[in-house]
Amino acid sequence: MALTSEAIENLYYEDKLLARSILEGATYLYENNILCDVELVIEGKKIEAHKSILASASLYFRGMFCAGLKETGQREITIHDVDYDAMKSVIKFFYTSSIILTEENIFEVVNVVDLLGVASLHSACCVFLQRALTVHNCISVYVVCRLHGYADMAQRAVKLARRHFHHLMELDEFLDMPVEMLQACLEGKVLNIYSENSLLKRVCAWVKHDVEQRGRHLQGLLDNINLYTLDLGMAESSLYQLPSLEAQAYKWMERARHVRERPVTLSSRNKTRYNKEQQVVLSCGGFTGGPIANVEAFTSGDSLWRCMVPSPGQTHGFRVLPPLKQARIYAATTYTDDYVYVIGGRNDGGPLSSVERYSVEANEWDECVSLPEPLEGAAATVANNSVYVTGGFNTSGGVTNKAWVLEPGFKSWRSLPPMSHNRSHHGLLAAHGYVYAIAGAGADGGVQATVERMSTHTQHWEPLSPLQEPRSHCACVTVDTRLYVVGGLDAEGQALLSVQMYDTLQHEWSAETPLPVGRHSHGATVADGRIYVAAGSDGVHQLATCDIYNPNTRRWHCKPSLARSRVGQAMATITLPVSPPALP
Numbered sequence: 338m339a340l341t342s343e344a345i346e347n348l349y350y351e352d353k354l355l356a357r358s359i360l361e362g363a364t365y366l367y368e369n370n371i372l373c374d375v376e377l378v379i380e381g382k383k384i385e386a387h388k389s390i391l392a393s394a395s396l397y398f399r400g401m402f403c404a405g406l407k408e409t410g411q412r413e414i415t416i417h418d419v420d421y422d423a424m425k426s427v428i429k430f431f432y433t434s435s436i437i438l439t440e441e442n443i444f445e446v447v448n449v450v451d452l453l454g455v456a457s458l459h460s461a462c463c464v465f466l467q468r469a470l471t472v473h474n475c476i477s478v479y480v481v482c483r484l485h486g487y488a489d490m491a492q493r494a495v496k497l498a499r500r501h502f503h504h505l506m507e508l509d510e511f512l513d514m515p516v517e518m519l520q521a522c523l524e525g526k527v528l529n530i531y532s533e534n535s536l537l538k539r540v541c542a543w544v545k546h547d548v549e550q551r552g553r554h555l556q557g558l559l560d561n562i563n564l565y566t567l568d569l570g571m572a573e574s575s576l577y578q579l580p581s582l583e584a585q586a587y588k589w590m591e592r593a594r595h596v597r598e599r600p601v602t603l604s605s606r607n608k609t610r611y612n613k614e615q616q617v618v619l620s621c622g623g624f625t626g627g628p629i630a631n632v633e634a635f636t637s638g639d640s641l642w643r644c645m646v647p648s649p650g651q652t653h654g655f656r657v658l659p660p661l662k663q664a665r666i667y668a669a670t671t672y673t674d675d676y677v678y679v680i681g682g683r684n685d686g687g688p689l690s691s692v693e694r695y696s697v698e699a700n701e702w703d704e705c706v707s708l709p710e711p712l713e714g715a716a717a718t719v720a721n722n723s724v725y726v727t728g729g730f731n732t733s734g735g736v737t738n739k740a741w742v743l744e745p746g747f748k749s750w751r752s753l754p755p756m757s758h759n760r761s762h763h764g765l766l767a768a769h770g771y772v773y774a775i776a777g778a779g780a781d782g783g784v785q786a787t788v789e790r791m792s793t794h795t796q797h798w799e800p801l802s803p804l805q806e807p808r809s810h811c812a813c814v815t816v817d818t819r820l821y822v823v824g825g826l827d828a829e830g831q832a833l834l835s836v837q838m839y840d841t842l843q844h845e846w847s848a849e850t851p852l853p854v855g856r857h858s859h860g861a862t863v864a865d866g867r868i869y870v871a872a873g874s875d876g877v878h879q880l881a882t883c884d885i886y887n888p889n890t891r892r893w894h895c896k897p898s899l900a901r902s903r904v905g906q907a908m909a910t911i912t913l914p915v916s917p918p919a920l921p
Contacts, residue, residue, distance in 0.1 A: 360432065360433075360434065363387065363390055363432055364432040364433055366387065367385075367386060367387065367390070367429075367432045368432075370385055372387065373385040373386055373387055374387060374388050374412065375387070375388050375391065375411075375412060375413075375414060376412055376413045376414070377414055377415075377416055377424065377428070378413060378414065378415040378416070379415075379416050379419055379420075379421040379424050379425075380420070380421040382421050383413075384421075384424065384425055384428055386428055386431075388402045390431055390432065391428070391431065393431075394431040394455065395431070395453040395454055395455055396453070396454030396795065397452055397453040397454050398453065401414075416452075418448075419445075419448060419449050419452060420442075420445035420448070420449070422442065422445070423442055423445035423446045423448065423449045424449050426442065426446060427446065427449045427450065427453065427455065427458065430455075430458065436458070436461070438461065438462065438465045440469060443462065443465055443466065443469070444477070444481050446458070446462060447462050447466075447481055447485055447487075448485070450462055450485075451485040451486070454794065454795065456770060456771070456792035456794055456795050456797075459487075459769075459770045459792075459794060460768070460769040460770045460771055460841070461769075461842070462487075463487060463489070463490055463769035463770055464769055464818055464841075464842065466478055466481075466482065466487070466490050467490060467493060467769075467817075470490075470493060470494060470497055471497075472497065472498070472501040472504055472505050472508075473508070473510065475494040475497050475498050475505070476494075476498070476505075476510050476511070476513060476514050476515075476518065477510075478490065478491075478494045479491050479494035479495065479498075479515070479518050480515060480518075482494065483515075483517070486721075486794070487770075488721040488722050489720065489721055489722075489769075492674075492722070494518075495518060495521045495522060495525075496674075498518065498522050499522050499525045499527050499528050499529065500527065500529055500612075501529060502522060502528050502529050502530055503529050503530050503531050503535075506530075506535075506536070506539040507539070511539065511543065512542065512543055512546040514543065516551065516554050516558075519540075519543065519558065520554075520557065520558065520561075523536075523540075523558060523561035523562075524561060526609070526610075526611055526649070526698075526914045527611050527612065527613070527614055527914045528610050528611075528612070529612035529613075530610060530612075532566070533562055533563045533566045533567045533610075534567060534568050534571050534572070536562065537559075537562055537567065537571075537572055537575055538571070538575050540558050540559070540562075541575040541576060541578065541579060544558070544579055544582070545578070545579055545580075548579060548580055548581060548582065552579070552581065552582050552585070555579070555582060555585055555589075556585065556589070559589055561608065562608075563608045563609075563610065564593050564596050564597060565597065567593070569590070569593060569594065569597070572590065572593070573586075573590055576589065576590065609649075611649065611914030611915060613914070613915050614912045614913065614914055614915065615636065615637070615647065615912070615913055615915050616637065616864040616865055616910050616911070616912050616913075617634050617635065617636050617646050617647065617864070617910070617911050617912075617913060618634065618635045618636075618862055618864050618869050618871075618908065618909075618910055619632060619633070619634050619658075619677060619695075619862075619907075619908065619909045619910070619911060620632070620633045620634075620635075620642070620860060620871055620872065620899055620903070620906050620907070620908050621661060621668075621670070621677070621679055621695075621906060621907040621908070621909070622661050622664060622665045622666060622668060622679065622682070622903075622905075622906050622907055623666055623860075623872065623903030623904055623905050623906030623907075624666040624879075624903060624904045624905050624906075625879065625901055625902060625903050625904075627664070627685065628664040628665055628666045628682075628683070628684045628685060629664050629901075629903065630660040630661035630662070630663065630664040630665075631644070631660055631661075631901070632644065632658045632659070632660055632661065633658070633899055633900055633901075634646045634658055635869075635883070635896070635897070637864065637865055639897075640897060641897050641900075642883075642897060642898070642899045642900050643655070643658075643900075644657065644658050644900075645657050645658055646658055646700065646911070646913065647913055647915070649913055649914045649915065656700050658700070659700065659701055659702055660702075661679060661693055661702060662693055662702050662704065663684065663689065663691060663693065664684050665679065665681075665682035665683065665684050665689055666682055666683050666684070666713075666904070666905040666906075667682050667683055667713050667714045667762065667858075667905040668680055668681055668682030668689075668905075668907050669681055669682070669712070669715040669716050669717035669726055669729070669765075669907075670717060670860075670907035670908065670909055671717040671718050671719045671724060671909070672719065672909040672910060672911065673719055673722070674697075674912055675696065675697055675698065676694050676695060676696060676697065677694070677695040677697075677909040677911060678692060678693070678694055678705065678717060678724055679692070679693045679694075679695075679907050680692045680708065680712075680715065680717050680724075680726055681708055681711065681712040681713065681715050681726075681729060682712075682713055682905075682907075683713040687711065687713075687732055688711035688712055688713040688729075688730065688731045688732060689711055689712075689713070690707045690708040690709070690710060690711040690712070691704065691707050691708075692704070692705040692706060692707055692708060693705060695911075697911045697912070697913065705743075706743055706747075706748055706749060706750060708726065708741070708750060709741060709750055709752070710731055710733075710734075711731045711732075712726075712728075712729030712730065712731055712737075713729060713730050713731065713761070714728070714729050714730050714761035714762040714763075714777075714778070715727065715728050715729030715761070716728060716729075716760075716763050716764055716765035716774070716777075716813075717765060718765045718766055718767040718772055719767060720767035720770070720771075720772055720793050721793055722744075722745050723742050723743060723744045723745065723793075724742065724743040725740065725741070725742050725753075725765065725767070725772050726740065726741050726742075726743075726750070726765075727739070727740045727741075727756055727760065727763075727765050727772075727774050728740075728756065728759065728760035728761050728763055728765075728774070728777060729761050730761040730762075730778075735759075735780060736759040736760065736761045736778060736779060736780045736782075737755075737759055737761075738755040738756040738757070738758060738759040738760065739752070739755050739756075740752070740753040740754065740755060740756060740791070741753060753791070753796055754791070754796055754797065754798060755798075756774050756789060756791075756798055757787075757789050757798055757800065758774075758779065758785065758787050758789065759779055759780040760774060760776075760777035760778070760779065760785070761777055761778050761809070762777050762778050762809045762810045762811075762858075763775055763776050763777025763778070763809065763811075764776060764777070764811060764812070764813025764822060765813070766813050766814070766815045766820050767793075767815065768815050768818060768820065768841050769818070769841065770792060770793055770794060771790045771791065771792055771793065771841070772790065772791050772793065773788065773789075773790045773801070773820055773839075773841075774788070774789050774790070774791075774798075775788050775804070775811075775813055775820070775822055776788070776804055776807065776808050776809060776811060776822065776825070777809050778809040778810075783828065784807045784808055784809045784825075784826060784827065784828050785807050785809075786803040786804040786805075786806065786807035786808070787800070787803050787804075788800070788801040788802065788803055788804060788839070789801060801839075801844065802839075802844060802845070802846055803846075804822060804837055804846060805835075805837055805846055805848065806827065806833070806835055806837070807827065807828060808822070808824075808825030808826060808827055808833055809825055809826050809857075810825050810826045810857040810858045811823060811824055811825030811826075811833070811857070812824060812825075812856075812859050812860055812861030812870060812873075812908075813861065814861050814862060814863050814868055815863070816863055816866070816868065816888050818840065818841045818842050819838050819839065819840055819841070819888065820838065820839040820841065821836060821837070821838050821849065821861075821868060821886075821888075822836065822837045822838075822839075823836050823852065823856075823859075823861050823868070823870055823886075824836070824852055824855060824856040824857055824859060824870070824873070825856075825857050826857040826858075830876075831855070831876060832855035832856055832857045832873075832874065832875050832876040833852075833855055833856075833857070834851040834852045834854070834855045835848065835851055835852075836848070836849040836850065836851060836852060836886070837849065849886075849891060850886070850891045850892065850893060852870070852884065852893065853884055853893050853895070854875055854880070854882070854884075855875050855876065856870065856873040856874065856875060856880065857873055857874055857876070858873045858874050858904045858905045859871060859872050859873025859874075859880070859904075859906075860872060860873070860906050860907060860908030861908060862908040862909055862910045863910060864910045866887075866888070866889075867885045867886065867887055867888075868885060868886040868888065869883065869884075869885050869896070869908065869910075870883070870884050870885070870886065871883040871884075871899060871906075871908060872899055872902060872903045872904065872906055873904055873905075874904050878902075879902040879903065879904050880902055881898040881899040881900070881901060881902040881903070882895075882898045882899075883895075883896040883897065883898055883899060884896060
């Protein structure tokens with residue numbers, strides 16, 4: 338029997354509270370031990386749960402219960418090498434979606450999360466470790482993060498260690514530093530120490546702490562000592578106190594004396610140390626009557642943009658910024674500590690597949706691995722030292738949903754699972770184990786509000802709450818756990834004033850203070866905790882103006898304008914070492 342009246346329209350109904358209701362019901366069953374069908378044995382203690390919930394929340398349990406393994410039919414399963422309390426907290430998280438991370442349980446929870454493959458908790462652990470990182474725990478954080486694949490956090494630990502190395506190397510914890518971390522610290526241009534003498538003395542103490550295992554690393558560590566500022570008498574005294582390494586010490590001292598007799602040269606033997614850094618904002622390429630290759634830079638406290646960057650270690654010295662090798666507009670852009678990547682885009686000949694990379698140290702652009710296909714309006718970000726690119730437009734296939742990654746040391750882009758939505762002129766941001774694809778123009782050319790994210794571990798895309806206002810040609814940046822979407826074009830082609838912020842912990846969008854002037858096709862980057870927004874178009878004129886936003890006070894401030902207006906330029910932040918080492 339069916340209703341046949343032509344006046345009745347179909348009704349689509351979606352209960353957005355149902356998922357929460359089901360989870361609350363599952364929590365009731367778990368807490369009251371009702372219908373539990375598995376017992377996890379950890380350290381001799383049992384945790385009762387439901388296989389369906391475990392398999393839904395964890396890749397580890399999904400493989401265990403859904404792949405025909407013997408555990409599929411077992412009620413009691415023993416899991417080794419994990420902490421009982423940490424495992425119980427994570428299992429409870431599966432039911433309640435909440436967990437308390439503390440200084441006491443964080444490392445054990447990280448171990449469980451890594452075993453079970455829980456991407457959202459991986460992200461939460463990253464946030465906690467970042468906020469808790471200090472000079473006293475940076476070595477422990479580095480060790481745990483290296484072990485469990487938290488590459489970004491391990492790098493943060495190294496950077497903090499470099500900034501506070503004069504203090505860190507006097508702590509007892511310094512003697513437990515892994516050789517990989519010590520080597521990474523010594524190789525950096527920024528290393529805050531009082532003198533090479535004090536550095537060598539503590540390196541010798543580190544080797545002596547476990548001379549049998551660490552003696553073989555002595556030569557590699559000594560290669561990072563500046564011989565020209567070293568007191569060779571003190572060095573000889575320190576090195577000859579290393580038992581069973583006298584031959585190595587004697588050989589190194591002879592070579593050191595020989596090097597000191599030569600003229601001073603810029604080499605690894607004459608390594609300049611810096612104890613501070615400054616951030617510089619770059620604006621690259623864009624459109625000013627046509628695609629351009631010009632690059633401008635702005636340093637905080639300066640009064641104008643220049644085609645120059647400060648010379649490392651010099652108060653008033655500058656280096657001329659080279660232009661891009663190829664003029665381009667609407668290129669994807671991202672950056673690391675050492676490089677700026679300008680990816681694809683378009684020139685007068687159409688979409689580009691070429692990729693340029695700026696070396697901060699060499700102050701030059703070189704060609705990098707080209708994209709698999711030409712793309713205009715793609716987006717890029719860096720996560721775990723890998724470069725991710727999504728979406729874009731090309732003349733043969735239109736707007737795409739494809740995604741790629743360029744991993745360290747690889748000479749080709751690897752294809753990733755595609756996004757759920759085709760996007761161009763969108764945002765791509767990285768935060769704590771996820772990359773977020775935001776808004777943009779769709780396959781039909783219309784603007785969209787959709788947002789999705791992909792775990793860098795599982796490489797699975799999932800939808801998130803949409804923007805409050807659809808847009809394309811916007812600028813997006815990350816500040817701590819917050820994603821900012823600034824300006825853009827609305828559905829009517831008007832330049833937007835609005836700024837929206839997504840809290841990656843609360844999974845909520847909120848409105849921020851609007852732009853002073855509506856912009857689209859502009860650039861944005863973060864330097865010194867401030868959001869820099871520059872150039873673009875207000876819908877009528879090309880802009881050269883620059884504004885910065887303080888996320889803490891939620892206020893905009895005017896900065897000097899660029900030397901030339903431009904649309905569709907790439908913006909990035911580079912970090913340069915400054916100032917000689919401080920004396921005690």
